[in-house]
């Protein structure tokens with residue numbers, strides 16, 4: 001899928017005295033088979049860009065095109081193709097058990113899965129099966145992040161979007177996030193990872209986009225050509 005942003009600005013509290021321009025006149029296009037590192041200081045607009053890509057907020061100016069179409073006319077169809085893990089995983093949770101949490105997105109998007117698929121994604125993120133009956137709210141930050149990632153993998157997205165995926169993870173957790181991204185890439189699919197720790201993911205990415213104060217400061221493709 002081709003994603004295009006044309007002169008996109010996102011302005012919060014527009015025309016009030018607390019107006020905040022979070023993204024300013026962004027022109028960006030990428031294909032969902034690219035592996036993209038999104039970096040920038042806190043407040044530079046990374047999370048806002050992710051909300052926009054997942055169609056949770058609309059541009060204040062400019063427009064988005066997904067395969068040449070206005071995605072806001074087909075939000076369900078396009079959101080289904082993304083697997084988004086937000087910055088604070090527990091804000092995404094609302095189920096009583098990890099199992100319900102992990103299966104929610106797949107059910108919601110009408111994507112069939114088996115018990116074996118559930119076990120596979122648990123293994124991939126490094127969680128044990130006995131966690132399924134537990135409450136997602138009682139887990140550690142690292143486990144919650146793994147649950148959030150497991151839930152998005154179960155609906156078999158074609159593009160992953162991870163917002164600060166290593167927050168709350170120990171080294172083992174970081175390595176398992178890297179493994180997930182690597183496997184995804186090796187299967188011909190792409191991802192966008194927003195992070196303030198670029199060194200953890202730089203080698204996995206073909207493209208680096210640097211945001212500063214809501215604008216694109218740098219957009220570079222690595223010398224290894226994407227095939």
Ligand SMILES: Nc1ncnc2c1ncn2[C@@H]1O[C@H](COP(=O)(O)OP(=O)(O)O)[C@@H](O)[C@H]1O
Pocket residue numbers: 012013020021022040041042043044045046047048049
């Ligand atoms: N809902 C909101 N209302 C008002 N301002 C916001 C809102 N969300 C984000 N902002 C502001 O927009 C800017 C970009 O924020 P954000 O996208 O979260 O940056 P990052 O993820 O790079 O830290 C920040 O100045 C932030 O305070």
Ligand SMILES: [Mg+2]
Pocket residue numbers: 046047048087163
């Ligand atoms: Mg953020």
